[in-house]
Amino acid sequence: MNAIEIHDLNVWFGSGPDRANAVRDVSFDVADGESFGLVGESGSGKSTILRTIAGLVPTWSGQMTVAGEQLGRRRSKAFYSKVQMVFQDPYASLHPRQTVDRVLSEAMHLHNVPDIDTRIVSLLDDVGLGSGFRFRYPHQLSGGQRQRVAIARALACDPSILLLDEPTSALDVSVQAEILNLLVDLRREHKLTYIMVSHDLGVVGHLCERIGVMKDGRFVEVLAVEEMRRLEAKSPYTRHLLESSINSIH
Amino acid sequence: MTDAPLLDVENLWVRFRTRSGVFDAVRGISFTLGKERLGIVGESGSGKSMTGRAVLRLIRPPGMIEADRLDMHGEDILTAPEKRMRKLRGGRVSMIMQDPKFSLNPVMTVGQQMVEALRAHERVSRSEARARALAMLDEVAIRDPERVFTLYPHEVSGGMGQRIMIAMMLLPNPEILIADEPTSALDVSVQLQVLDIIDKLVRDRGMGLMFISHDLNLVAKFCDRIVIMYAGRIVETCKADELRNAQHPYTLGLLNSVPDLEHPREKLEVLKRDPAWREAPSVSARQ
Ligand SMILES: Nc1ncnc2c1ncn2[C@@H]1O[C@H](COP(=O)(O)OP(=O)(O)OP(=O)(O)O)[C@@H](O)[C@H]1O
Ligand SMILES: Nc1ncnc2c1ncn2[C@@H]1O[C@H](COP(=O)(O)OP(=O)(O)OP(=O)(O)O)[C@@H](O)[C@H]1O
Ligand SMILES: [Mg+2]
Ligand SMILES: [Mg+2]
Numbered sequence: 152m153n154a155i156e157i158h159d160l161n162v163w164f165g166s167g168p169d170r171a172n173a174v175r176d177v178s179f180d181v182a183d184g185e186s187f188g189l190v191g192e193s194g195s196g197k198s199t200i201l202r203t204i205a206g207l208v209p210t211w212s213g214q215m216t217v218a219g220e221q222l223g224r225r226r227s228k229a230f231y232s233k234v235q236m237v238f239q240d241p242y243a244s245l246h247p248r249q250t251v252d253r254v255l256s257e258a259m260h261l262h263n264v265p266d267i268d269t270r271i272v273s274l275l276d277d278v279g280l281g282s283g284f285r286f287r288y289p290h291q292l293s294g295g296q297r298q299r300v301a302i303a304r305a306l307a308c309d310p311s312i313l314l315l316d317e318p319t320s321a322l323d324v325s326v327q328a329e330i331l332n333l334l335v336d337l338r339r340e341h342k343l344t345y346i347m348v349s350h351d352l353g354v355v356g357h358l359c360e361r362i363g364v365m366k367d368g369r370f371v372e373v374l375a376v377e378e379m380r381r382l383e384a385k386s387p388y389t390r391h392l393l394e395s396s397i398n399s400i401h
Numbered sequence: 402m403t404d405a406p407l408l409d410v411e412n413l414w415v416r417f418r419t420r421s422g423v424f425d426a427v428r429g430i431s432f433t434l435g436k437e438r439l440g441i442v443g444e445s446g447s448g449k450s451m452t453g454r455a456v457l458r459l460i461r462p463p464g465m466i467e468a469d470r471l472d473m474h475g476e477d478i479l480t481a482p483e484k485r486m487r488k489l490r491g492g493r494v495s496m497i498m499q500d501p502k503f504s505l506n507p508v509m510t511v512g513q514q515m516v517e518a519l520r521a522h523e524r525v526s527r528s529e530a531r532a533r534a535l536a537m538l539d540e541v542a543i544r545d546p547e548r549v550f551t552l553y554p555h556e557v558s559g560g561m562g563q564r565i566m567i568a569m570m571l572l573p574n575p576e577i578l579i580a581d582e583p584t585s586a587l588d589v590s591v592q593l594q595v596l597d598i599i600d601k602l603v604r605d606r607g608m609g610l611m612f613i614s615h616d617l618n619l620v621a622k623f624c625d626r627i628v629i630m631y632a633g634r635i636v637e638t639c640k641a642d643e644l645r646n647a648q649h650p651y652t653l654g655l656l657n658s659v660p661d662l663e664h665p666r667e668k669l670e671v672l673k674r675d676p677a678w679r680e681a682p683s684v685s686a687r688q
Contacts, residue, residue, distance in 0.1 A: 164556065171548075190588070191588070192588065192591070193558055193559075193560030193561060193564075193586070193587055193588060193591050194544065194557075194558045194560065194561050198558060198559065239559040239586065240500065240503075240559060286420075291417070291419075293445055293446045293450060294445070294450065294499045294500065294582065295444075295445025295446065295615070296445060296446055299445075316559075317559065317586060320585045320586055321445075321499070321582070321585060322445055322615065323442075323443070323444040323445050323615030323616075323655070324615065324616070324617070324655055324658040324659050325444050325654060325655055325658045325671060325672040326444060326445045327658070327660075328658040328660070328669035328670060328671045329671050331660065331669055332668055332669055332671065335668075350560070350586065350587060350588035350589070350592075351589075351660075352589075352662045353659065353660040353661050353662045354660055356660070356662040356665065357660040357665065357666075357669070379662065380662060380663060380665070391590060392588065392589070392590060393662075395589045395590040395593060396589045396662065
């Protein structure tokens, strides 16, 4: 079974002469329990794909089936209990006047999660924050701490599909390692399905089985992580990306 | 006073009064910045951003700054009036904030705010400011600068927002640039390109750069000197090319938790933090 099926997706912003085509003719499937990575040029449409699946961009055409539901203009409440997104920009996604406690408990109330109190404590623990952060406001947190709150919120209602937009780019490597390990464990225990955007090929390679490479709104190539490791990319753009990534490490 | 370092900081503290007592985000650190590239690394929450903000006196109450010395080019900025600070900020010293979209004005187009920011510190005509802003966007590898000029911050991608912020901060030719995670949303190829531009400016204009990042490898490649922070203190400082000989277990732990495409591992190593790290006195990074 496929958790996600995307067929001929086109997404645009504006109309007439101002129209910008952010995603063009993109198709891919993600099997149940699989992790699919999205990499590619800045501005190539990676976030836009995730935002469109999540129902945040109304101007699209094509077919999308997610968790068995054929997607139209609106997303049902049931959709959001199955599908959650972690945004690239943790500032914008946390309400400035809500404490961490309120952010997490509201997410759980909405989806009737039982025993909220215990769950908040264990969620904060999972993302490596601890309950000392429970009553802080977003401006009292560092960039990486805020991102971890956003991850905890996405996990709060036990979704089956996570859309992760650069979930660890604000984190230092030690916290990044903790979060990646957590994502790997959660996936194994709960059969979660991920789509993850990252500009870091090491991160994508650690978590994902297959990777879509984007440029200018299009997929230039979809390859398995082993092919990526063996540097067996067909498209020149992917090869360029791989080369600069490897040069930057050594 | 011309040979005074660009920044001279001694025993800097940043404290927050909270409901559960006073929290010390930065605990008595000392460092100088010359015409060099100084990397500040450390895990999330170790006090990197607060250090950068303190240098600009951008800590809002209930936060407080204390220091034995906080000098910019020989001038005491710990006690300087706010008016003087406003003149320095965005002119002689600029900061690229960690959250670009948050720092950009949401109701002004990218172009409008770049032009205004430049004109606030330099007497240039609108058309010249526009030309310089467009050229700078082009330098930071923004495709189609003319289009991006007309967009609002929510209409640009994460990596574009970061580069716009960089371009905006470089425009007024600052003497000191504080860059807080300036490239964390950029893929490696664009990252290298953007770092090259910053590097060129540091060299050509004799700028001092404080480069804040959690990415040790990046900092080691790009900076001259590195300061490693843990729990608000400096635990180690070294020349960038000597990072491989780093001693502190925290530094070594950071080096070992990087996922590497070519050497996959089932589980990534995570840091085992030793309470003693927090208690050890801060190492001075003054030169
Ligand atoms: N609301 C909007 N209005 C107009 N254009 C938009 C809007 N949102 C995104 N775009 C444009 O769509 C394109 C794709 O943006 P997107 O955020 O998907 O890129 P990305 O691949 O996630 O890049 P990055 O790696 O920098 O985050 C960009 O050119 C951007 O300017
Ligand atoms: N207003 C505040 N009240 C209380 N504590 C605060 C406040 N602002 C920041 N802090 C705390 O100060 C510490 C240092 O924060 P800082 O933003 O400097 O971290 P950082 O090293 O930049 O981390 P990151 O890599 O995650 O951005 C953090 O533990 C943070 O929670
Ligand atoms: Mg994006
Ligand atoms: Mg920070």
